[in-house]
Amino acid sequence: MATTAFSTVSGPGSGDLPPLTPDEILRYSRHLIIPDVALSGQRKLKRSRVLLIGAGGLGSPLALYLAAAGVGHLGLVDFDVVDFTNLQRQVLHGTKDVGRPKLDSAADRIRDINPNVHLERYETRLTSENALEIMRGYDVVVDGTDNFPTRYLTNDACVLLGVPNVYGSIYRFEGQASVFATENGPCYRCLFREPPPPGLVPSCAEGGVLGVLPGLIGTIQATEAIKLILGIGQTLIGRLLLVDALGMSFRTVRLKKDPSCPACGTREIRELIDYEEFCGVPQAAADAARDAEFETTPREVAARLRSGAPIELIDVREPHEWEIARIDGARLIPLASFMDALPTLDSAREIVVYCKVGARSARAVRQLRAAGFKRVKNLAGGIQRWSEDVDPTIPRY
Numbered sequence: 586m587a588t589t590a591f592s593t594v595s596g597p598g599s600g601d602l603p604p605l606t607p608d609e610i611l612r613y614s615r616h617l618i619i620p621d622v623a624l625s626g627q628r629k630l631k632r633s634r635v636l637l638i639g640a641g642g643l644g645s646p647l648a649l650y651l652a653a654a655g656v657g658h659l660g661l662v663d664f665d666v667v668d669f670t671n672l673q674r675q676v677l678h679g680t681k682d683v684g685r686p687k688l689d690s691a692a693d694r695i696r697d698i699n700p701n702v703h704l705e706r707y708e709t710r711l712t713s714e715n716a717l718e719i720m721r722g723y724d725v726v727v728d729g730t731d732n733f734p735t736r737y738l739t740n741d742a743c744v745l746l747g748v749p750n751v752y753g754s755i756y757r758f759e760g761q762a763s764v765f766a767t768e769n770g771p772c773y774r775c776l777f778r779e780p781p782p783p784g785l786v787p788s789c790a791e792g793g794v795l796g797v798l799p800g801l802i803g804t805i806q807a808t809e810a811i812k813l814i815l816g817i818g819q820t821l822i823g824r825l826l827l828v829d830a831l832g833m834s835f836r837t838v839r840l841k842k843d844p845s846c847p848a849c850g851t852r853e854i855r856e857l858i859d860y861e862e863f864c865g866v867p868q869a870a871a872d873a874a875r876d877a878e879f880e881t882t883p884r885e886v887a888a889r890l891r892s893g894a895p896i897e898l899i900d901v902r903e904p905h906e907w908e909i910a911r912i913d914g915a916r917l918i919p920l921a922s923f924m925d926a927l928p929t930l931d932s933a934r935e936i937v938v939y940c941k942v943g944a945r946s947a948r949a950v951r952q953l954r955a956a957g958f959k960r961v962k963n964l965a966g967g968i969q970r971w972s973e974d975v976d977p978t979i980p981r982y
């Protein structure tokens with residue numbers, strides 16, 4: 586197949602490429618016999634510098650495959666610790682790594698896969714203050730994050746530095762991928778000028794994700810990163826790949842560079858802004874602080890129930906969550922149908938509302954208060970904290 590030449594990742598001529606050792610020639614032999622990669626392509630990979638933002642679901646296949654492929658210099662940004670609930674999809678980490686910093690676990694695994702890779706560790710949250718400094722000097726940045734502030738921050742920093750941003754996102758059975766911030770291609774802001782209001786788009790922690798999906802999308806991102814480095818094939822520049830794992834369909838939609846885009850069009854964004862503010866995070870925190878006024882703890886509620894207080898416990902989670910775990914004596918009214926069920930509730934009675942961790946139930950409490958209910962409280966920490974503080978036989982999920 587013919588290759589399309591384009592200059593996305595520029596670098597010195599092949600004369601400046603590092604040589605391969607005999608061990609490396611053996612290790613990469615399946616690359617070297619592909620004419621489109623060959624010795625010069627492998628030397629390009631060895632010279633390349635790729636920065637991964639996040640060592641989680643997407644970061645796992647990215648780190649594994651880019652290291653195995655022989656990317657010479659891998660940067661990894663993450664400040665998280667391996668948690669039990671990560672293991673269903675974050676295959677970079679193992680059961681023995683639970684409780685360890687993800688960067689420690691990732692470093693061990695990457696060293697085992699390919700000791701030739703130089704790993705640069707950034708054990709920090711990516712912020713407006715450090716992003717340019719961290720990203721500068723990399724050939725490709727790969728975004729493996731799951732939150733809007735970091736996604737916009739990564740995009741804007743890549744546009745400012747002129748570094749391609751390999752984007753991916755996942756939710757339940759669906760994923761997306763593209764390549765943003767190249768010289769002539771669109772950026773993430775061309776597609777989504779503004780972030781959605783906080784809380785509108787559920788995260789994987791709230792809505793769940795099929796374990797193989799980050800494997801699928803992260804592997805696509807790794808493929809794009811390698812093509813950018815080698816300068817071969819047709820990348821996802823100007824196209825958004827939409828993956829539906831349930832229907833097993835892959836389709837792409839064309840993306841145009843938006844001349845009025847404040848990042849890559851008008852270039853009015855000349856420096857990194859406060860992305861938490863931009864994405865409404867402080868407002869969401871202020872709302873949470875206000876909600877705290879109407880909170881009660883699992884220990885308090887359990888003690889009052891034991892003393893015979895006539896408390897009505899309302900569970901606003903989904904039926905499939907109710908099936909996993911519930912508190913004895915509670916009544917299930919999923920949040921979506923909550924307003925319809927209001928007439929069935931007694932406003933004179935003491936009501937305690939709970940969900941998984943307390944966010945959805947805070948919304949329900951707000952609705953009840955607006956409807957004139959005075960004796961209503963939110964169970965802080967939800968059924969998770971009930972399991973931790975009151976009844977450990979209730980499974981956590």
Ligand SMILES: [Zn+2]
Pocket residue numbers: 771772773774775776843846847848849850
């Ligand atoms: Zn743009």
